[in-house]
Amino acid sequence: MSKALAGALLAFGLSSGFAVQAQTGTAPTDQPLSQHGARHHDGKHAFTKPSERIEARLAYIRTALKITDAQQAQWNAFAETLRNHARSADQRMQEFRAQRERGAVHERPSAIARLEQEQQRHAASVTRINELLTVQRPLYAALSAEQKAIADELLVPRRHGHRFGRGGSHRV
Secondary structure, eight states: OOHHHHHHHHHHHHHHHHHHHHHHTSOOOOOOBOTTSOBEETTEEOOOSHHHHHHHHHHHHHHHHTOOGGGHHHHHHHHHHHHHHHHHHHHHHHHHHHHHHHTOOOOOOOHHHHHHHHHHHHHHHHHHHHHHHHHHHHHHHHSOHHHHHHHHHHSSOEETTEESSOOOSOOO
16 A cells, blocks of 8 residues: 555544544543444443434433423324334344344345335335324424424434534534
C-alpha cells in the first residue's frame, strides 16, 4: 500500500473518531464492545432489541409531552402501536440471526429479485407509517399548542440516527 493511501486512511479513521465524539459530546471510551456492538454499562448490556428500547423511548416522550388524563386513551393507542412495531422488528431480527446461525448459503439474488425485495421492504414501511398515522393524528389533535411544539420535535421519524426534516433540541 502506498504511503499516501495509508496516510489518507489513517486521517479518515482519526477524523471519523473525532466526528463521532463531536456528535455525541462524549469522549471515546476504552470499554469493550459486546458481540453486537453495544457498550457495557455497569456490567449490563445496552439495549440490543427494539422492544427493549421502546419502553425507555415511550417514557421519555410521555414525560416530555406531559400527557394528561384526558389524553391517556390517545396516548395508549400510540404507545401500543409503537410496541407492536418494536415486537415485529424483534421478530425480523430473530429470523435473520437464525438464518445466519444455520449458515444458510446465501447466493446474491438477481437484479429483479433485489428490486422485488426492496419493493416488499418499502410496502412494509408504508404499512407501518399508515398504522402510525392512524394513532398519531388523534393524539396530536388532543395536544395543547405547547405539547404540539414538543411533539413536532420528538415524533419525527428517524432513519439511522438522523431525522427527516429539521432537527431539534429534544433527542430520543
